[in-house]
Amino acid sequence: MEMIDEIDLKILRILQVDAKRTAKEIAESLHMTASPVYERIKRLEKRGFIKKYVALLNKKQLGKHVSAICMVSLRYHNEGFIDTFEKQIKELKEVQECYHMAGKVDFFLKIHLKSLEGYHEFVRTKLSKIDNIGVLESYFVLKEISHGTEFDI
Amino acid sequence: MEMIDEIDLKILRILQVDAKRTAKEIAESLHMTASPVYERIKRLEKRGFIKKYVALLNKKQLGKHVSAICMVSLRYHNEGFIDTFEKQIKELKEVQECYHMAGKVDFFLKIHLKSLEGYHEFVRTKLSKIDNIGVLESYFVLKEISHGTEFDI
């Protein structure tokens, strides 16, 4: 796989902030014409640098008033138990993100729900059904200081 | 502000997974024509349900091999100290996300860097310069089980 150059990086920096910018607009800000920029974008997509394009929604407006970060430690750590846990977590649509961590905590989960009561119900009826969970600690988001999807490239 | 209907929700569900779907394609899957779908999308943008469109990049391919979640507790919790901390954190481009939490930990940070050594440097030269930090605990991501941007709507 060949390397990426500074022009590609500039294109990526623009698109990860605003995917609606057209090849033509990007070309202008780079003092180029639309075609090479278009070809570069297609190449960046094909080579996997751009994974996908998504719309970011306003979660408050859509009724998700509570965000929580949940730290989970498993009781048993055999391969099978970890795989099972991962599969079960992926089924839960409330869990937007899940990371397997190094250290005394096994997993971090980011969860969005409509209310604290909804969170209670979620833990009661779904998380608690996953029976290999040893320790479960919930932290609630008071304020999102920053929550971008961009990387510093 | 008026309510959103089931058609709007369907449009949002599609766009938060794939923002490149055209109004025409979405219209087909909803058994409509392009115009009303187009108008609905514009309205959803205008009313703020859609915040923005972004390209999601492949961080590994772009050299971000280490992700960490950092738990920070402040030493002093006066209004001024918290505001200052928030401002200082926002300046750090390595910090992709930062949440002010309820509970014994004040902030969660999500940080991406190119290596463990880079993380060491980041903590040494940047985080440690923020002098109201009382406790700092770092957890490293071993595996991303799921890391979507979608909400369950």
Place this chain on the structure above:
DNA sequence: GATGAAAAATCCACTTT
């Protein structure tokens, strides 16, 4: 990387239901 042209999508005014 640029040019130019065909195909497709966006965008908007207008009509219909």
Place this chain on the structure above:
DNA sequence: AAAGTGGATTTTTCATC
């Protein structure tokens, strides 16, 4: 009030230089 029609404009896409 919301969906359809049609058409001008812009963008995407691709062949060629």
